[in-house]
Amino acid sequence: MKALMFGWEFPPHILGGLGTASYGLTYGLAQQGDMEIVFVLPRPWGDEDESFLRITGANGVDVPGRGCIEFSGRYPDNLLEEISNYEQVAAVLAQRESFDVIHSHDWLTYPAGATAKRLSGKPLVIHVHATDFDRSRGQVNPTVYAIERQGMDMADHIMCVSNLTRQTVIDKYGQPTEKVSTVHNAVFPLANPEEFVHHKRKDHLVTFLGRITMQKGPEYFVEAAARVLQKTDNVRFVMAGSGDKMQEMIDLVARRGISTRFHFPGFMRGKQVQQLLADSDVYIMPSVSEPFGISPLEAMQVGCPSIISYQSGCAEILHHAIKTDYWDIDAMADAIYSIVTNPALYKSLSEEGRKEVNGIRWEDAGKKVRAVYDLVTRR
DSSP: OEEEEEOSOBTTBOSSHHHHHHHHHHHHHHTTSSOEEEEEESSOOSOSOOSSSEEEEGGGSEETTTEEOOOOSSOOTTHHHHHHHHHHHHHHHHHHSOOSEEEEESGGGHHHHHHHHHHHOOOEEEEESOOHHHHHTTOOOHHHHHHHHHHHHHOSEEEESSHHHHHHHHHHHOOOGGGEEEOOOOOOOOSOGGGSOOOOOSSEEEEEESOOSGGGOHHHHHHHHHHHHHHOSSEEEEEEOOOTTHHHHHHHHHHTTOGGGEEEEEOOOTHHHHHHHHHOSEEEEOOSSBSOOSHHHHHHHTTOOEEEETTBGGGGTOSSSEEEOTTOHHHHHHHHHHHHHOHHHHHHHHHHHHHHHTTOOHHHHHHHHHHHHHHHHHO
């Protein structure tokens, strides 16, 4: 079976969880045998892993009347224009490539997938990694919503990264329940887990890692930190990442009088991330609306106890993480304080959490995706 897959990110050049999930899902799918994947990116950089798929650059496709179109490979100010250009490339590929099924990752590629379906007559599967209800905290952009809704209406099947997202697709986008299924994300086993060692420090380390945006709830992390520091002064807090609320968080930290215990190292990737997580005593993800959230799994892989919000998809499959509501800063603060002051609790969460995530594999997600392919191509 051959899949024509449309995506926007792919490692090592990633700006968020979409690229990580795209890599994991395609890898897991490729392990199912009898599977060929053509993965279309707006702009490849040339160092992507093509050992289990073929990368095609939209910027290298000759579009009649336009030639090759330039793409940023990011999320530029003219994003809607790039989405439209990407759709034009999809029209060419739909007639040039042979394939059995079309697979579109997230809203940016839904128009491309829909156009490929119209021109080829092949079934379309879309993968919902997030909706605008997640990204905007309910203040939905009508243009983005329309693109999402049209893609869902055109799809033969919709895969969501969590039951939480599945329910949003059914309730907010009017999709029939039988058309929507859940395929939870996973994590790759570490090739060299012994490389990432927890270095004990005088001060405990509590980490937030991700985009510093409204969706991720960074202000709740800061407020919980302030409460912890009312009880003890041997804890340091790290907010790693970048985003539109970063300056606001720096100002909030200053207003709470905890600047000397707070660090903003900026965007991190690769081994930097893994070592920070390994060095941390607690990882916290207080997301307001998180369709899945791979970062807690990555933290637990290196033995870092995690606190996650009930409003995250990964809360559906993680049993050895502490869960609180995103807005309950007192519960978050209590959980942080308990872990850093109770060695037995830290040890239990560290060891059991590591065992749990090592059993959550991309190959299992790949089996579910292949089953969906088999379903839509039999119709």
